[in-house]
Amino acid sequence: DGLQDLHGLHVVVSAGPTREYLDPVRFISNPSSGKMGFAVAARARARGARVTLVSGPVNLEVPPGVQFVPVESALEMRDAMLAASESADMVVMTAAVADYRAARPAGEKQAKGSEALTVELTPNPDILAELGSNKGERVLVGFAMETHAGVERAAHKARRKNADFILLNYPTREGTGFGGDDNEVTLVRASGESEVWPRLRKTEVAERLLSEALTLHKYTRSV
Numbered sequence: 001d002g003l004q005d006l007h008g009l010h011v012v013v014s015a016g017p018t019r020e021y022l023d024p025v026r027f028i029s030n031p032s033s034g035k036m037g038f039a040v041a042a043r044a045r046a047r048g049a050r051v052t053l054v055s056g057p058v059n060l061e062v063p064p065g066v067q068f069v070p071v072e073s074a075l076e077m078r079d080a081m082l083a084a085s086e087s088a089d090m091v092v093m094t095a096a097v098a099d100y101r102a103a104r105p106a107g108e109k110q111a112k113g114s115e116a117l118t119v120e121l122t123p124n125p126d127i128l129a130e131l132g133s134n135k136g137e138r139v140l141v142g143f144a145m146e147t148h149a150g151v152e153r154a155a156h157k158a159r160r161k162n163a164d165f166i167l168l169n170y171p172t173r174e175g176t177g178f179g180g181d182d183n184e185v186t187l188v189r190a191s192g193e194s195e196v197w198p199r200l201r202k203t204e205v206a207e208r209l210l211s212e213a214l215t216l217h218k219y220t221r222s223v
């Protein structure tokens with residue numbers, strides 16, 4: 001790769017799903033494959049950045065030269081992201097963080113019974129919002145999965161979480177979003193301005209995302 005335009009920058013990326021254990025053998029999770037986040041990490045590294053990749057359980061090879069921090073739960077991901085982000089210039093949250101975890105995970109495997117089972121869930125911390133509340137000069141990028149009112153909801157998320165922009169994608173478009181090699185995203189700024197990108201390989205979405213983040217980074221540094 002030629003272009004080293006991210007040289008000297010530290011890029012921190014989250015990827016994959018989280019697992020929220022109900023007991024030692026059962027968990028709540030989602031279908032994130034990690035492909036989107038690994039693509040961002042690989043392209044950032046290829047463009048000369050120092051890269052930290054914090055990922056939930058996935059079946060992908062860690063891109064060469066990337067510092068890898070494996071995690072399982074949202075709480076572990078939060079700790080790893082807050083620690084890595086202290087020295088970051090750009091933080092990209094592609095991870096599909098579980099919104100809830102078991103309020104009281106069982107220490108031992110729970111036996112099956114014939115009665116209905118109620119499990120109490122408690123909300124997980126919002127990692128992107130926490131990063132946004134202590135943003136400093138970092139460029140902060142989020143993703144959003146929405147089934148309806150996408151742009152409006154994504155703009156609201158960007159404002160609430162203090163992200164510079166959010167890439168909105170949809171769970172319903174075959175070959176994109178969870179698990180696919182392609183993604184079809186709309187860039188949504190906190191202002192509500194939006195830009196529809198064509199269907200692209202996740203690698204290409206990563207390239208464009210990084211270029212957009214770099215533009216914002218240069219702007220922040222020059223004012």
Ligand code: PMT
Nearest residue numbers: 033034035036093096097126127128142143144145178179
């Ligand atoms: O991994 P792949 O198979 O390649 O799929 C990629 C993807 C579909 C997972 C990815 O493109 C994507 O959309 N990731 C975000 C999915 C999501 O959780 O969206 P959300 O709308 O629930 O969250 C909005 C933002 O807040 C996200 O940046 C998320 O990382 C962040 N968040 C959410 C909840 C939480 N507790 N903490 C967070 O930081």
